[in-house]
Amino acid sequence: MTQVAETSLHRVVIVGGGFGGLYAAKSLQRSPVQVTLIDRRNFHLFQPLLYQVATGSLSPADISSPLRGILSHCKNTSVLMDEVIDIDPQQQIVKMQGQDIAYDSLIVATGVSHHYFGNDHWKTTAPGLKTVEDALEMRRRIFSAFETAEKELDPEKRQAWLTFVIVGGGPTGVELAGAIADLAFKTLKKDFRSIDTAEAKILLLEGMDRLLPPYPPDLSEKAAIALTKLGVTVRTKTLVTNIEDNIVTAKQGDHIEQIPARTILWAAGIKASGMGKVLADCTGVSLDRMGRVLVEPDLSIAGHPNIFVIGDLANFAHQGEKPLPGVAPVAVQEGKYIAKLITAQLRGNTLQPFHYAEVGNLAVIGQNEAVADLGFVKLSGFFAWFVWIFAHIYYLIEFDNKLVVMIQWGWSYFTRNRGARLITGEGTFGQVETGNGDERSPSERKSPVEV
Numbered sequence: 001m002t003q004v005a006e007t008s009l010h011r012v013v014i015v016g017g018g019f020g021g022l023y024a025a026k027s028l029q030r031s032p033v034q035v036t037l038i039d040r041r042n043f044h045l046f047q048p049l050l051y052q053v054a055t056g057s058l059s060p061a062d063i064s065s066p067l068r069g070i071l072s073h074c075k076n077t078s079v080l081m082d083e084v085i086d087i088d089p090q091q092q093i094v095k096m097q098g099q100d101i102a103y104d105s106l107i108v109a110t111g112v113s114h115h116y117f118g119n120d121h122w123k124t125t126a127p128g129l130k131t132v133e134d135a136l137e138m139r140r141r142i143f144s145a146f147e148t149a150e151k152e153l154d155p156e157k158r159q160a161w162l163t164f165v166i167v168g169g170g171p172t173g174v175e176l177a178g179a180i181a182d183l184a185f186k187t188l189k190k191d192f193r194s195i196d197t198a199e200a201k202i203l204l205l206e207g208m209d210r211l212l213p214p215y216p217p218d219l220s221e222k223a224a225i226a227l228t229k230l231g232v233t234v235r236t237k238t239l240v241t242n243i244e245d246n247i248v249t250a251k252q253g254d255h256i257e258q259i260p261a262r263t264i265l266w267a268a269g270i271k272a273s274g275m276g277k278v279l280a281d282c283t284g285v286s287l288d289r290m291g292r293v294l295v296e297p298d299l300s301i302a303g304h305p306n307i308f309v310i311g312d313l314a315n316f317a318h319q320g321e322k323p324l325p326g327v328a329p330v331a332v333q334e335g336k337y338i339a340k341l342i343t344a345q346l347r348g349n350t351l352q353p354f355h356y357a358e359v360g361n362l363a364v365i366g367q368n369e370a371v372a373d374l375g376f377v378k379l380s381g382f383f384a385w386f387v388w389i390f391a392h393i394y395y396l397i398e399f400d401n402k403l404v405v406m407i408q409w410g411w412s413y414f415t416r417n418r419g420a421r422l423i424t425g426e427g428t429f430g431q432v433e434t435g436n437g438d439e440r441s442p443s444e445r446k447s448p449v450e451v
Contacts, residue, residue, distance in 0.1 A: 009034040009076075010346055013094050013101055015084050015275065016109035017044050017067045020311030020331035022397070024107050027339030029074035032346060036101060038094070040083040042067055046396055048328060049405075050129050051172060054138035055179035056421035057412060062405055064132065065398045084110075084275065087282050089304055105342050108275055108293075109311040109335070112326060115269035115290070122243045126264040129172055138265060140425045142180065145263045147423070150194050156260070162200040163261040165248050167240050168268030169206025170213070171363040174223055176265055177204040178366040181230040187416050202231065203259065205238045205250055207268070212371070214325060215361055219371040222380040226365045240268070270326070272313050283307065288315045292323075297353030298341060299334055308341075310334035319356055328395055329359045362388045367413065 010033045014021045017039035025037050046063040053060055071077045086095040087106070094101050114128030127137050142164070149161035164180050166173045184200035191197075204211070204227065210220040211227075211234065224234045235252060242249040248259040272291030280287050285301040286294045292315040295301060299308045299316065311331035316324045324330045337354045344351050360374035364385060372384035379387060389409065396402045412418060 011104045013103035014107045020109035020335040023335030031343040035077040050135045053135035056418040059420045110273040110275040112270040112312040115271035126266040128266040160260040165261045169211040173267035226369045
């Protein structure tokens, strides 16, 4: 085991190259510190647009940027592609697969993953959406379903291939349902000869009493109405009790229904990354029921003022009745705050506790349809959709990504064509695995990532 060379500068180690970690590194570029950013991937992924990769609107490279390229102008920053396996807070060492590295300040921003609420065996049948591989697996299943339906002669089996069940009515589920409806009823309607893609059934199942639970009730209602107009069947107060043999068992009150479906997509829950447990084991910090780390008002953890947790992994419960939501603007602001805090401390100064400046919540439903809660105003329809476009272009990291995505969206808007409808990865000739064979999750498999 090797150890990274010592430096006389204050050593800041950042674990995770998502929004929080990346903006912390960028914001420290002029500070008198030595920054090391560690991520097991060599790229930053714009997760809010993963659903567009899954539905063929964008390619992975459109929403990904190499970490070294993004940080190349930050002369005090090094990037290591590695995986953190442990932390020694007494010796102030981060332990990785290949080496150890010492720190003076540690920032952990490793995010969250899927949560199947004790039913992890569902993950091969109902993939979630957190990584590029997840998105490509979803895309393979969605477009393979239409291709296989085109060849299927049995009406019942054909309908099962044309049935898409999305579990979870949060922003990801709403966006997936709207995008698949747009595919089935508009984009693909002239592309097949043996099937009518308009016969597709898109079901969105939500366990709560309304879609988008974090949003105001009136926007939830507008989202449900807009999805229904697109052709999505929305079912609230509906719990999925089993997924087996291409059948979703759903319970709504006392009514139990079995839904034959060959494409089942998971958007129902999240849990903290494994770094939450690592921190709990080595520092004694408390975790919430999702495994997120309970942080102090300055985003540090109790008893360890030089260890900070930001982004989706952090449970910041010092502002309002609920913890801050796991959205990109929260992580960005937290990353910038930690950079200012570390710089201030090195100068012998202090900062006020972190305070999130609310920028609102956005969810797109379809072309010209979205809902937006901006705090001072609530929007729906075209104006919310325009705000959604502007916000997502703004948060894309590099200029070339912004330009490519704007061109792709402009082309799709006027032509209804989606140019990234490639079927890649495991499976051949439309045979979609739903639990047979490889029992690893899509994100654990090695899948080709085309650009």
